[in-house]
Amino acid sequence: MAAPRCPILFLLLALALSAPALLRADGDGGAGEEPRKTYIFRVDHRAKPSVFPTHAHWYASAAFASAAGAAGPLKPLHVYGTVFHGFSAYVPASRAEELRRHPAVLAAFEDRVRHLHTTRSPQFMGLRARLGLWSLADYGSDVIVGVLDTGVWPERRSLSDRNLPPVPARWRGGCDAGPGFPASSCNRKLVGARFFSQGHDAHYGAAAVASNGSVEFMSPRDADGHGTHTATTAAGSVAYEASMEGYASGVAKGVAPKARVAAYKVCWKGAGCLDSDILAGFDSAVADGVDVISVSIGGGSGVTSPFYLDPIAIGAYGAVSRGVFVATSAGNEGPTAMSVTNLAPWVASVGAGTIDRSFPAEIVLGDGRRLSGVSLYSGKPLANTSLPLYYPGRSGGLSASLCMENSIDPSLVKGNIVICDRGSSLRVAKGMVVKEAGGAAMVLANGEANGEGLVGDAHVLPACSVGEKEGDALKAYAANSSNPTATISFGGTVVGVKPAPVVASFSARGPNGIVPEILKPDFIAPGVNILAAWTGATGPTGLDGDARRTEFNILSGTSMACPHASGAAALLRSAHPGWSPAAIRSALMTTAIVTDNRGGPVSDEAVPGRAATQFDYGAGHITLGKALDPGLVYDAGEDDYVAFMCSIGYEANAIQVVTHKPVSCPAATSRKPSGSDLNYPSISVVLDGGNQSRTVIRTATNVGADASATYRARVQMASTGVSVAVKPEKLVFSPAAKKQSFAVTVTTPSAPATAAPVYGYLVWSDGGGHDVRSPIAVTWLQPM
Numbered sequence: 001m002a003a004p005r006c007p008i009l010f011l012l013l014a015l016a017l018s019a020p021a022l023l024r025a026d027g028d029g030g031a032g033e034e035p036r037k038t039y040i041f042r043v044d045h046r047a048k049p050s051v052f053p054t055h056a057h058w059y060a061s062a063a064f065a066s067a068a069g070a071a072g073p074l075k076p077l078h079v080y081g082t083v084f085h086g087f088s089a090y091v092p093a094s095r096a097e098e099l100r101r102h103p104a105v106l107a108a109f110e111d112r113v114r115h116l117h118t119t120r121s122p123q124f125m126g127l128r129a130r131l132g133l134w135s136l137a138d139y140g141s142d143v144i145v146g147v148l149d150t151g152v153w154p155e156r157r158s159l160s161d162r163n164l165p166p167v168p169a170r171w172r173g174g175c176d177a178g179p180g181f182p183a184s185s186c187n188r189k190l191v192g193a194r195f196f197s198q199g200h201d202a203h204y205g206a207a208a209v210a211s212n213g214s215v216e217f218m219s220p221r222d223a224d225g226h227g228t229h230t231a232t233t234a235a236g237s238v239a240y241e242a243s244m245e246g247y248a249s250g251v252a253k254g255v256a257p258k259a260r261v262a263a264y265k266v267c268w269k270g271a272g273c274l275d276s277d278i279l280a281g282f283d284s285a286v287a288d289g290v291d292v293i294s295v296s297i298g299g300g301s302g303v304t305s306p307f308y309l310d311p312i313a314i315g316a317y318g319a320v321s322r323g324v325f326v327a328t329s330a331g332n333e334g335p336t337a338m339s340v341t342n343l344a345p346w347v348a349s350v351g352a353g354t355i356d357r358s359f360p361a362e363i364v365l366g367d368g369r370r371l372s373g374v375s376l377y378s379g380k381p382l383a384n385t386s387l388p389l390y391y392p393g394r395s396g397g398l399s400a401s402l403c404m405e406n407s408i409d410p411s412l413v414k415g416n417i418v419i420c421d422r423g424s425s426l427r428v429a430k431g432m433v434v435k436e437a438g439g440a441a442m443v444l445a446n447g448e449a450n451g452e453g454l455v456g457d458a459h460v461l462p463a464c465s466v467g468e469k470e471g472d473a474l475k476a477y478a479a480n481s482s483n484p485t486a487t488i489s490f491g492g493t494v495v496g497v498k499p500a501p502v503v504a505s506f507s508a509r510g511p512n513g514i515v516p517e518i519l520k521p522d523f524i525a526p527g528v529n530i531l532a533a534w535t536g537a538t539g540p541t542g543l544d545g546d547a548r549r550t551e552f553n554i555l556s557g558t559s560m561a562c563p564h565a566s567g568a569a570a571l572l573r574s575a576h577p578g579w580s581p582a583a584i585r586s587a588l589m590t591t592a593i594v595t596d597n598r599g600g601p602v603s604d605e606a607v608p609g610r611a612a613t614q615f616d617y618g619a620g621h622i623t624l625g626k627a628l629d630p631g632l633v634y635d636a637g638e639d640d641y642v643a644f645m646c647s648i649g650y651e652a653n654a655i656q657v658v659t660h661k662p663v664s665c666p667a668a669t670s671r672k673p674s675g676s677d678l679n680y681p682s683i684s685v686v687l688d689g690g691n692q693s694r695t696v697i698r699t700a701t702n703v704g705a706d707a708s709a710t711y712r713a714r715v716q717m718a719s720t721g722v723s724v725a726v727k728p729e730k731l732v733f734s735p736a737a738k739k740q741s742f743a744v745t746v747t748t749p750s751a752p753a754t755a756a757p758v759y760g761y762l763v764w765s766d767g768g769g770h771d772v773r774s775p776i777a778v779t780w781l782q783p784m
Contacts, residue, residue, distance in 0.1 A: 034092035038077065038111035038202045039099075040276055040311065042657045045085035047104035055079060059087045068102035070095060077198035078280040082287040083318020084311075085660055088276035090202040107657045109309050111199055113272040114297050116150070116226050117329035117559040141258040142168050143570040144191060145235045146290035146324075147563070148281040148297065149227030151220045151265035152193060154185040156228065156551060158236035158252060158533035159261065161188035173262055173288030178219025185220075189237055192262035192288055193220035196281055199274030215537045216269050224269040225535040225542060229555055230296050232533040234563035235259035235570060239533075244458065244540065244554045245378035247359055247493055248531040252552060255567025256574070262290055266297075273297050275311040282315030286322055291573050293319055294566035296329040296559035298341040304513040308650065308657040313344040317658050320346045321638050325573065325581040327565040329558035330521040331508035335451070335606035337615070340508040340520045345678055346641055348569075348585045349520045351508060352527025352561040353501035353621050354605065356597060358494050359456040359529060359554075361464035363443060365389075365477055366485035373443070375464035375490055376456040376529075376540075376554055382487055387440055389484040390416040391475050403430040403442075414438035417486050419475060422446050422465075428541035431459040436545075441488055445471025451606040453505020455556035456529050458540035458548075462488055499596040501621045504528050505606035507558055510615035511684070511757075511779060515648055517675035519682040519777055521618040522585065523592045525568075527561030529554050568624055575628055576703075582679075583703070586633040589681040590772045592620030614759050614775040619682055631770030632700040632711065634681045647673035683762065683774055685746045688781040693747040700740055700764065700772070702733040709733045709766050713742070715776075717760035722748045722778050726762065746778055755780040 045055060052058040056079040065073050076087035088111065091099070100108045142165075152159065166188060173192030177183040186193055197218065216223045235254040242252035264281035267273035278297065285293055295312060299305070307313040316326040330351040333339035342349045361375035366386060392408045393401025400407045403420035418439040420430045427444055434442045442463040446453065452467035466474065478484045504527055512520045534553035539546030565588065572584045579587075594617070596602050601611040602621060638659065645655045646665035655663045676685055676696045685694045702709055710733070713726040724746050731740040744762065757779045764772040 034094060036090050036092050038088055038090045038199055038274070038276055039096045039108050040088045040111060040279065041086045041099055041105055042084065042107040043086040044104045044106055045081070045660075055081055055085070064102070068098045068105070070098040077202055078196070078276055080279060080283045082283045083315045084279055084283060088199060088279075106653060107308065111203065111274050111276045112299070113203070113274060114278065114299050115272050116267055117296050117298050117332050117557050117562070141165070141574065142260070143256065143292065143574045144168065144171060144260045144262055144290045145231075145256065145566055145570050146262045146264060146285035146288070146293045147227060147231040147234065148264045148266050148278060148285070148293065148295045149230050150224040150267045150269065151195065151217070151222035151227045152190060152231055152261070152263035153222045153228045153533065153535045153537070154181070154190050154193070155536070156232065156533040157239040158232035158254070159187075159190045160237045161190075162237070164188040164258065167191050167260065171289050176220055178217065178221070180217045181219035181221040189261060190263065191260045193265075194263070194281075194284055195220045195265035196277040197268070198280070199276035200268050200271060203274055204271055220263055220265045222265070222535045223537040224267070225538060225553060226296070226559065227263060227265065227267070228535050229532040229553060230294060230559060230563040231261050231263055233530060233560060234294050234567040235261050236533060242531065242552050244376065244531060244550055244552045247376050247378065248357065248529070248554060249493065252531055252533070255564055256570035259567070259570045259574075262288060279311040279315050282319060286319050286324055290324060292566050292569045293324055293326045294563045295326065295342075296562045298329055298331045304343070306514065306650070306654070307344050307645070308654040310344070312342060313347070314658050316344060316347045317641070318660065320581045321659075323581065325569040325584050327562050327569060329562040332506045332557050334507045334509050335505050335604070337509050338511055338513045340510050340512065343512050343514050343518070343520050345515075345518045345644060345680060346581070348565055348588070349522050350558060350562045350565045351521040351524040351617060352504040352506070352556070352558045353524040353602070353617070354504060354528040355526045356495060356497045356500040357529060358497045360491035360494055362489050362491065363464065363466065363474065364487050364489070365474075366481065366483070367477070369473075369477075371466055371470040371474060373464035373466040373470065374454045374456045376458040377462050377464070377490055378458065379462070381490065382441060382462050384487070386485040386487050388416045389419065389478045389486045391419040391478045393421060393475075394479060403433045405429075405433055408433065408437050410437040415440050417441040417443060417488065419443050419445055419471075419478060422450055427465070428457050428459055428543060431457075431461055431463050432541070432543055432545055435461040443474060443488070445474060447471070451505050452608050453605045456554060458554065460541060460543070460546055464488055464490070499598050499600065499603060501526075501596060502603050502605045503612040503616045504556070505604075506556075507616070510618075511777070515675040516686050516779060517684050518678065518680060519614060519618060519684040519775060522682070523565075523589055523619045524617045524621050525561040525564035527558055527564070528556045530556065530560040565622065568622060568627065571624065572627060579633075579703075580635055580637065582636040583633040583701070586635065586681045587627045587630040588622050589619035590632070590634075590774060591623060591626035591630050592773075593623050594620040613757070614682070614777045615757065619773070619775050629704065629770070630772060631702070631704045631709075631766060632764060632772045633703050634679050634698060635701050636679045640679055644675060644678040647677060648675045681774055682777075683744060684777045684779070686779050686781060687746070687748065692750060693745060695743050695745040697741060697743055700731060700742070702738050704766075704770060707733065707735040707738070711764040711766045711770070711772070714763045714765060715760065716763070717758065717776070719758040722746060722758045722760075724760065724762070724776065731764065746776075748778070
């Protein structure tokens with residue numbers, strides 16, 4: 001029986017068609033042809049007539065087209081049948097409108113382009129050889145981590161299957177052969193590899209891979225490097241004598257070094273990632289049998305589509321509902337407020353922090369002053385002890401100050417150390433511009449947007465990065481000295497750096513732009529200067545003109561933080577195979593640390609000296625020493641997520657787009673539901689002028705070794721103007737009572753004049769080493 005249609009279908013298509021035109025609209029090039037785009041169609045799979053053996057046959061049939069009043073059968077790009085039911089197709093808008101009217105089509109939305117959020121870090125998170133979680137989880141053995149990214153370079157030592165047992169018998173995946181990637185590329189470590197290009201080909205044209213000027217492979221082979229790096233960060237095998245041209249030398253290994261890797265290439269070098277391909281990656285990964293999915297992809301700051309129009313949220317829900325943990329990157333648009341992406345409460349949204357390792361560089365000015373910076377330059381040092389210093393922005397305008405391509409005059413920079421402002425182009429691309437113009441070296445200076453946040457880069461010429469204050473001092477010296485000179489020295493690798501962790505300045509920040517009652521990001525993980533394996537197709541800068549080749553590379557971004565969480569989830573899944581994805585996330589959140597290696601509060605790199613807040617780091621920085629045994633967890637499942645979507649006002653048909661099955665929302669009651677009622681490990685309460693009190697309910701599950709345990713509540717709030725009451729203040733667990741609920745009431749006499757957020761913590765302690773910490777954030781609705 002066909003599913004009934006609802007007015008929300010008109011809203012869904014209207015929202016999709018009114019979105020910014022991110023896709024090409026030039027059709028197939030024929031004169032007078034209506035422009036085509038790729039659309040994703042959510043279909044009620046139960047409506048398939050029994051005469052068709054598969055849904056793919058049904059979607060491509062004349063009968064499906066005629067039911068929509070459309071002429072001629074479809075040629076679907078992707079057919080989805082696991083985390084999502086439906087298909088994608090490259091059609092004119094008029095055909096999309098016809099298909100939307102099909103009685104079994106629940107929603108239609110336009111394909112969008114998304115972008116990637118681009119050794120010592122496992123130890124920094126508290127992992128130790130032959131001890132604790134690594135030992136008890138057997139280093140993640142037999143857990144399969146699916147990585148949706150740019151593919152993989154299978155020959156790297158980090159993907160060696162030496163000493164690994166056979167592939168788990170439950171694995172159903174395969175190894176897609178293609179140019180440069182025979183089926184034999186997979187092994188007991190890299191158990192699967194697939195690629196999805198249909199959305200990419202429809203958007204850019206099938207010949208784009210071969211004509212974009214860069215090396216690319218129509219196969220799972222990684223031409224970009226990002227996918228190899230994230231996969232081996234999560235689950236790379238042990239590789240001795242690893243380094244990036246001498247930097248960060250030592251033993252490289254992933255967070256879960258014995259876990260298996262399945263690579264799903266959904267992103268293409270220089271072209272980004274299409275929603276339709278990402279959704280196909282989710283669908284295949286879950287069907288293949290992965291346990292964890294790592295997605296270092298996002299829509300960028302300000303992309304706040306509702307969950308039923310967000311293929312990452314939809315695909316992730318389908319995975320989580322089948323017991324698969326999904327980690328996503330929070331985005332690199334920090335420190336701007338409300339820049340965090342991947343906001344669905346069923347995924348872990350991971351921000352980035354520093355580790356206690358740095359790669360210092362020093363600029364010595366002609367007047368004797370010394371300025372500190374960072375660099376991963378590994379070539380010949382500067383031949384001269386002192387070189388002329390030049391800032392193109394003084395006379396060349398904005399483009400020259402940013403060292404954009406063809407913006408600087410070679411006659412002015414030849415043989416000089418050139419100062420370039422950060423922004424508008426890749427950091428390493430600025431170095432290539434300076435080198436090609438004849439410059440001898442470069443200093444990359446932060447502006448206000450980046451503050452003091454620094455990341456190292458493997459530049460193609462002697463170069464280093466400096467913070468805003470040092471950059472301003474450098475430019476002032478270049479402007480005011482009659483003969484400004486400088487030199488740069490490189491300090492190699494330094495470990496034991498304090499303070500650490502620090503929230504990276506680029507790490508995206510809360511509050512949550514869709515549902516502020518859900519605190520995002522969930523936590524931070526190592527994401528600055530991370531060493532992992534790299535592609536053999538491009539140099540460490542990723543630039544076409546970089547002829548160097550390295551086995552490992554050092555990168556920064558929430559893209560690097562996300563696979564740390566994925567690897568951590570793999571270890572917890574191995575140690576606790578019965579835990580749900582929500583329980584795993586809860587263990588990571590409630591045991592996260594909020595103090596650095598000096599014993600002080602975790603600080604914000606963007607504003608030196610300022611303590612970071614819950615909107616910067618969520619629950620804190622994950623540490624795996626205690627996550628193995630968190631004491632209590634806050635669990636959640638499909639019913640909880642459906643109730644959550646009902647509480648934020650989604651209609652039943654919209655929710656069905658996400659859940660793949662009919663739902664019904666409860667009738668209205670005197671108590672208005674709120675997104676903060678979800679059984680989440682953090683507590684975010686939004687108050688308005690008419691209601692200065694809010695009560696939320698949480699249910700804790702005892703997962704500790706002692707089934708009979710008593711926990712007592714302790715509340716810490718940064719402001720005396722906000723009171724938090726917990727009832728009951730004591731939770732008593734027993735073998736017969738593994739779950740206990742409690743109420744948290746947040747009250748304030750009136751909204752403060754500045755309406756600044758107030759932060760705090762609720763901690764449940766059993767007196768035996770378990771401190772189950774939940775962050776609290778209280779905000780006020782701003783008048784329109």
